[in-house]
Amino acid sequence: MTVLLTTPSPSLPPPSNSVGIVGWLRKNLFSSLLNSILTCVGLYIVYRIVPPALNWALFQADWVGTSKEACTSDGACWVFVGVRIKQFLFGFYPSSEYWRVVTSFSLVGVLVAWLLIESTPKKGIVAAFTIFCYPIIAYFLFYGGAFGLPVVETYKWGGLMLTLILATIGMFCALPIGIVLALGRRSSMPIAKSFSVIFIEFWRGVPLITVLFMSSVMLPIFMPEDLQIDKLLRALIGIIFFQSAYMAEVVRGGLQAIPKGQYEAAEALGLSYWKSMVFVILPQALKLVIPGIVNTFIALFKDTTLVLIIGLFDLLAVVQAAFADPKWLGFSVEGYVFVASVYWVSCFSMSRYSQHLEKKLHTGHAR
Amino acid sequence: MSNVSKKQHWWNNAQHRSLFFQLILVGLVVGFFWFIGSNTMANLEKRGISTGFGFLSMKSGFGILQSLIPYSESSTFGRTFVVGLLNTLLISVLGIFFATIIGFTMGVARLSSNWLVSRLAAVYIETFRNIPLLLQMFFWYFAVLRALPGPRQSWSAGDVAFLNIRGLYLPRPIFGDGFLMVVIAFLAGVLLTELLRRWAKRRQDQTGQQFTLLPVASGLLVGLPLLVFFLLGSPLTWDIPALKGFNFRGGMTIIPELTALLTAISIYTGTFIAEAVRSGILAVNPGQTEAASALGLHRSKVLKLVVIPQALRVIIPQLTSQYLNLVKNSSLATAIGYPDLVAVFAGTTLNQTGQAIEIIAMTMGVYLFISLTISGFMNWYNKKMMMVER
């Protein structure tokens, strides 16, 4: 009577509501009453925001034209941005000289990409070129005054170009100062240490806007009477001081993360303080803090918008000035959205890059 | 080290070197400040700019939109300083409060098992933290708030509260004579609750019995003051705003500048706090949760007793720096006309008196003081929360 099965019957398929789309929905969206409610609320929010936003920005927007009259539909008027785009990018930089700005930024783009992509050869030479030669080239390209390039005064600089210049120069100059400060803060010399601590805590404790006020209003009082410092340079000095304090803390984090054995080993080899720092500790520490450096750069990049308060024409200021133009009144939302997307795309991609680096570095150091 | 080489020159001695180096450093710093100081003196004298803090007792002569203390055009510059400072503190405290709420909510939502909620939180975080704060402020102030109606078309709630482009008008409480007693009753409630909490904890430590604090505590905190309030015959009346002339008069006004600044700053800082919360929770080893569950703790107890205390250790340092950033970022108020310290003191007062050095120094001093206070407090709190290693 008994039937003896020698082979196990095939396993039943999983319940139909736990696989496929239905299963995914159940697991991820409707796993409990609370989750179901949250999902419905979320869906409602998406429904209320996304279609109108897309309609406004894309489907019902006006893209081509040369004047306000071209904007007839209900959506965004991108014509405004299109007409003014050159000014948004270059400020009042003379249009015959745009190529200089473009060349300069393309050059630095290539150099940086070279340094960041892993498989490229001769990194040392490229790095040296970037650090020592590029600033000179960039100075003459932007400012002119040599090699037959006409001088373009700094007050004509503006727009995205100015934003990038402020952020990159601020960063470039702040890094070495920050390294020195970080070393000073970890130094065993009491005076050097306390100076570093005071300097760092001072600049980190005050808002950038007061720093900019100080550099724009007070620097002329601090300097000898016959020495004039250009407005842009004044802002840059403030930004560099401010930034170097933040940089110092990032570098300090890296220095602290280096195991003590490295310091001791370097000392045991008979290396002097500077030699052990330059050849043993800093290369490791700086590699560790690259994500941190990128993050501070993002913060600085966003903070450059503050220069509009002291009257420099960065991207945001140029766009604001543009929608005060009587010919283009009432397009402030388009302007803000344009600026926001420029910043968003740059900052988001940089932060993704830094996260990617973080992951990569993390695995290298896992024990 | 000196016995390594007997021929070591004195300049190769590490101590001498460090002394020498530090002397140079001191010399340079002193020289730098002397350079600046002498230039400043010369420039101030040559340009006939007056110095000193005498201006603080001079009449200011201008009005300020929002003031937490009585202020008029005939008040002194010293008072404008206080008004600005209080406005800065107000926006900082409110901002920290809302940013923390938003941040914790979004940080937890980001880790939610609900796919949609987690994605929405991610979109919020990634959108708002990658756009400059100043731009967000302009957006809220100039683009969003303009959608509000004018004073005569105000939206009203029961004819006691009104919302229009000039602000949110609310009834202002006028405290009667006996109101002090209500406050005292509330304070007594707080004290009693704290005593009760300590007693309950001690009892639990000794006997293991738990005591449900919530009903008693709420009775003490809410019930007691309410009881006193009604016993004294409701010593509280309301000053209700009313439209007179161009604007509402009376009541309490929340100016739109404050709203825009608060919205922008809370949403912006909230993204960073959310990230801090997320990383804090993720940093708690899953084994901890599993072990706690294995001990038979309820899920809420697992969170309260195991996960949160450990997560806070990671969160607090990051939270500190976000709070500091928030306070410093509140200085952007000047761009949208909120009368904070930078706007009324480093702005208008500086323009009226021209005493840049004193005013900027005072402004920076205030921010430094606030920053150091917050970081000191957070360090103390952090130490308290730190793992006690035996």
Add this chain to the structure above:
Amino acid sequence: MKKLTLPIVATAAALVFAAAFTQASTKEEVTKRGVFNCGVSTGLPGFSIADEKGVWAGIDVDVCKAIAAATLGDASKIKYIPLNAKERFTALQSGEIDALVRGTTWTLTRDTSLGLNFTGVNYYDGQGFLVSKKLGVKSALELDGAAVCIQSGTTTELNLADYFKENNMSYKAVVFDTHDATAKAFDNGRCDVLTSDQSQLYGLRTHLSKPEDAVVLPEVISKEPLGPVVRQGDDAWFNIVKWSLNAMIQAEELGITQANVDEMKASSKSPAVRRLLGLEGIAGKGLGLNDDWAYQIIKQVGNYGEVFERNVGTGSPLKIERGLNALWNKGGIMYTPPLR
């Protein structure tokens, strides 16, 4: 770190921006440099504003041009330096600019304790109020309880407080950093009133979404004579700036325009005209300029009337009446000492 920053600051400054020595007279310096550094506003329609190509225009800009035409013989050899209210005096004191033509009100304090000298008045202004027509207000005395939008960093805040106090009225001041923000807040309805110098009100009105819905009230609550400013202690340069402006006014008085100046120079018999155009009399010697300095101003920039009409007058978007700024013999107070 401080030891590092000082050399950085010093070398960068020295490298990039050659230090200028203020000991040399401003005129010599301008001639040597070949460019006149003129401080203007960051953007005020009709007075000094850059268009999308970065070309500056306005009544203040034309004064800059006149000074350049007189000194260098070429009205285009100017570097415009946009300044906000906070920086303007520092920039002049420190020598960053040679003259400040930025709608600056002439007051006792500024003339005496800032180390500056006002050279004259190129626009007689006064603080006024801009309100929306919908409000139905006819006089500033009806503004009790109003919310007032205002730009910080000027004397307007003080004048406003004084005026409301004198008339026992209350107000709420909403203070912004820039003209743009002020105008935009007013446009959004944040305030009932926008107050500023009247000339600026006309300019700001063109920035509103519906300029025709806003009106400037008749009250003028302050005297605001706006004029070019130079550093104290350089009398030669002071004279050049002063008489560049005077020459423009004199030219209007004599009926010499940009269009007819060549013809006048060739054929006019009037001694006053011939003196102004450098054909007789002291001509340019007293100022240390070329004899045709005034001719260059008129030829390249125009007379005061033309400048006014072109930038702020009825022919411009601002549509300001001449009013006080008409010539003294035409009902205004624009008056120049004789050029002889």
